[in-house]
Amino acid sequence: MSEHPPTLLTVCLRPVHEEETCYHVDEALTTADITYRLIRQQVERVSLEGAAPFVITHLEKRLVFALHAPLDPKVIEKLALLVTTGLILVFAVKGEIVLGSEEGVINNYELYEEWNIQLPRISTRSVLYRLEPIGMGTPQVECLTSYISRLAEAHCVFPGILMRKLIAPFVRDSSVYKDNWQAMDVKHGRQIGSLNGTLLQSTVAVHSFAALTQQHALRFLTLQIWKEVFPYHTLLHPVRVWCPVCLEEWRTTGKVIYDPLLWIFRVVTHCTRHQCMLSTHCPQRGCEREVPWLAWSSFRGNIIKARYSALSSNTTSMEDYS
DSSP, X not given: OOOOOOEEEEXXXXXXXXXXXXXXXXXXXXXXXXXXXXXXXXXXXXXXTTOTTSOOEEEEEEEEEEESSOBOHHHHXXXXXXXXXXXXXXXXXXXXXXXXXXXXXXXXXXXXXXXXXXXXXXXXXXXXXXXXXXXXXXXXXBOHHHXXXXXXXXXXXXXXXXXXXXXXHHHHXXXXXXXXXGGGOTTSTTGGGGGGSSSHHHHHHHHHHHHHXXXXXXXXXXXXXXXTTSOXXXXXXXXXXXXXXXXXXHXXXXXXXXXXXXXXXXXXXXXXTTOOBOBOBOOSTTTOOBOOSSOTTOOTTEETTTTEESSXXXXXXXXXXX
């Protein structure tokens, strides 16, 4: 003969009364020699009935106990007394109970699928896209000016527009770096390369973009963590340098084109992958101008100040990108 499933006792109460209620329920069941275990508990906000047209809600906790013996009338009487005293809002039984000298089955409570009605936690919204830096944690991590260029492209604006219309006002209105807001303007192209370095200008940029993108590890796109190690004098290339083989390789394989942080070091003159010398001038014949790390209208993989692409010998006028 198969065993009957355990009797389920469900008790609904206010969370503030849980400790006292559990004490009385335990006393009632233990006195009746009924062993039990708590199998489910849930807190939810429910509306108070009969309060229309007003909506009044309160927190209600539901405890479900599995009893290993039928429930007898004395226990039911004690539970009913807890309802009258206000410790229990309501209780329900499903399973075997003792009715006088006989046993019966009561089923006045249906168990339904348990739903979690709490709203999911939503992360803080960012002002700018939460663009992931390239190569984070590797020797090929991108530099901050490269990240800014990609971020501007993701928003379909020039980096100069992004820096002047959003970053500079953000810094100006901040309480920490408000005296350095003019340093965020890219009109001084040669000085903008210091965003990748160890000076205060880099700190301001990292703070601003971290706040606006919710990317809080952007300091690793600069040399800030090394500012106590490296002297700033002659540390950085004053103008942009690049490996034309890397750029062409990334372009033909469909990878994202960017500037690794490694290229900003003045002592780095050759590509560590291809062993070729890094370029410093526009490859377009007749141009051959130097290019800042971040120009007003920089595009990924393009030598903007020279207004021609550095990706191949078939250069393209910047007007074609407008």
